[in-house]
Amino acid sequence: MGVTTETDAREVGLCPQRLARIAPWMDRLVAEGRLAGLSVTIQRRGKHVYGRACGQADIARGTPFTLDTVTRIYSMTKPLTSVAVMQLYEQGLFQLDDPVSRYLPEFAHMRVATGGNRAKIETEPARRQITVRDLLTHTAGLTYGFMEATLVDAVYREKGIDFLAREGTLAEMTARATAAPLLAQPGTAWNYSVATDVLGHFVAVVSGRPFADYLRDEIIAPLGMVDTDFHVRPDALPRFCACYAYDRQRTLRPFDDSVETAFARPPAIASGGGGLVSTAADYHRFCRMILDGGVLDGRRILGRKTVALMTANHLPGDLASIGTPRFAETSYAGIGFGLGFSVMLEPAKAQILGTPGEVAWGGMASTAFWIDPAEDLAVVLMTQLVPSSALPIRKELRVLTYAALVD
Known part of the structure; x- marks a missing residue:
C-alpha cells in the first residue's frame, strides 16, 4: 500500500487534499521526538x-x-479472542x-471485595455467578494488577496474576485470578481486566484444543494474517520493531528491544488479552x-x-454510566461496549468525530483501529509507545480521517 492517488480517494468519497493532511501530522510526531515511527492505513468500500509509514522501527539500529x-x-488481541469465543457460541x-x-x-x-486494608480485605459472596x-463485556468484576488503584489490584500483583508472564500455564494463571476477590459484583460495573485472557482458557476448555492452536487454525490462518502470532517468526524478526516509553524529560527510551525480546520465542502462556504481534495489512484483513x-x-x-450482536452495545448506557472506569483504551462518555469492542454511541457526548455503531479498540503500545460500518471504513494505526495514554494520537487521527470524508 502506497499513499493514495487522487483518483483512488475520490472514487471512495475521500478528498485527496484533506487526506494529505495525515502525512505532515505523522512527520511532526517523529520530528518532535514524540514517536520513533508509525504507520497509518485506511480502507474504504x-x-x-x-x-504511509515514517520514522524508525528501531532507533539504535536505524531500521525504518x-x-x-x-x-x-x-490489547488489539482481545477482539480476535472474542471472535474465537463467538465461533464456539455459533456451534451451540x-x-x-x-x-x-x-x-x-x-x-x-467467587467473593467480592467490600473494604478492609492490605492486611485483610473484607469480602462478601458474589450475588450471582459470572x-x-x-467476561466478554468486562463486567465480571475482574481487574488488572497494573492499575494500582485498588486493594484488589494489589492482590493481583502479589499473586502474580499476569497473563503476559513468560512462565506457567493458561490454566494456572486463570486459577490465580479466581483466588483473588472480585472488584465489583458481577454485572454491576465495567472494569477493564484479564477477562479476555480468561476467555482464552475458556476457548481451550470448550474446544478441547490449546488456545494458541485454535486461534491460529480458526481465525489467523483462514484470514490470511501471515505475520500474526504469539511470537515473531525468525524470518520476520528483521521487521520487528523496538518499543519505547518516555523518560522524565519526555525523551524516548527503550522499553523492549527488537531483537533481544521475549517475543522472539513462543510464550509459555498464549495471552488472549494482549499476546499477539501483527502488521497493519494483517489487521486490516x-x-x-x-x-x-x-x-x-x-x-x-x-x-x-x-457480528451484529458483537458490535452492539451490551451495557445499559455508556462506560461512564456503569461504575467509574479507571482505565480503558477509549474515552468513557458516549462510548459503550459490545462483545470484544468498544461501541460508539454518541459522538457529541464522546466529543470526537465518529459514527454511532462504530467499533474500536487499541493496545498498550498506542496501536489502534476502528471499524465504521455506516461509512464502510476501517483505519489501523501502528506505532510502539507505552503507555497508550502518553499521546492523544488516536483522537487526532480520527479527526484527520473523518474530515476527509466528502461524499
Missing part, C-alpha cells in the same frame, strides 16, 4: 486507499518503520448467559471480515448476525 513492520498489538456449545463455572469450575464460589457475557459481516475472500469466520 473494500479498497486500500491510504498507507514501514508498512510491513511487525508490532506488538497487545454454550449460551452467553451460562455461568462460566459450568466450564471453569474454579469460578463457582457469565460468559460478563480482520477489520474487513468484520465489515463484511463475518466473511473474507469467501471464507466465513462468523455469521453476519453474530
